[in-house]
Amino acid sequence: MVLHRAAYGDGVAFEPPATTPMKHLAIRPIEAADTRWLRHVVLRPTQAPETLIYPGDDDSASGHYGAFDGEALVGIASVYPQPREGDDRPGQWRLRGMAVIDELRGSGIGERLLSATVDHARGGGGSLFWCTARTTASGFYVRHGMRIVGDEFELPRIGPHVLMEMPLS
Numbered sequence: 001m002v003l004h005r006a007a008y009g010d011g012v013a014f015e016p017p018a019t020t021p022m023k024h025l026a027i028r029p030i031e032a033a034d035t036r037w038l039r040h041v042v043l044r045p046t047q048a049p050e051t052l053i054y055p056g057d058d059d060s061a062s063g064h065y066g067a068f069d070g071e072a073l074v075g076i077a078s079v080y081p082q083p084r085e086g087d088d089r090p091g092q093w094r095l096r097g098m099a100v101i102d103e104l105r106g107s108g109i110g111e112r113l114l115s116a117t118v119d120h121a122r123g124g125g126g127s128l129f130w131c132t133a134r135t136t137a138s139g140f141y142v143r144h145g146m147r148i149v150g151d152e153f154e155l156p157r158i159g160p161h162v163l164m165e166m167p168l169s
């Protein structure tokens with residue numbers, strides 16, 4: 001069965017979670033609109049549809065990447081040329097909306113999506129890569145070279161977060 005994202009516009013299909021091992025995983029650029037379903041399912045299941053649209057989603061410099069198991073979109077990540085508030089260092093790129101469907105976590109999909117966004121930021125002349133990470137995911141980012149900056153803080157309706165960054169060389 002393939003469920004089409006009627007409420008989220010045309011685009012890739014979302015298949016219910018795979019119950020068999022991945023057929024063939026590929027990371028490909030996708031449109032911002034194609035991220036919305038997984039942003040909803042994995043990251044913001046109880047929030048209004050407008051919260052699934054992030055500032056800069058449609059800017060041409062922004063990058064959106066999808067992980068495909070066959071034709072099914074099973075993971076997403078987005079990256080934006082965006083400085084942190086109050087920080088005017090040049091070359092800052094922000095990672096957002098990183099999500100892998102529950103059933104396929106721990107299979108290396110997140111790592112490949114992160115790598116695609118880092119490559120995108122480097123290709124855009126980035127020198128600093130940052131995100132606000134859920135504390136539950138901060139260990140994933142630490143494993144991949146990012147470090148926590150400052151104290152934990154709470155994002156309403158999402159939970160505890162930390163600011164994380166790494167230099168891009």
Ligand SMILES: CC(C)(COP(=O)(O)OP(=O)(O)OC[C@H]1O[C@@H](n2cnc3c(N)ncnc32)[C@H](O)[C@@H]1OP(=O)(O)O)[C@@H](O)C(=O)NCCC(=O)NCCS
Binds near residue numbers: 098099104110138
């Ligand atoms: C965080 C997330 C994107 C990671 O994706 P994933 O596909 O499960 O990660 P990978 O399989 O590529 O993991 C790569 C490595 O990081 C480790 N890792 C994965 N998630 C981790 C976590 N939350 N904490 C610590 N380590 C983690 C894996 O064990 C693996 O290590 P190994 O290579 O030694 O086995 C995924 O767990 C997810 O979607 N979580 C829910 C949504 C979320 O929190 N998104 C992040 C918002 S900031």
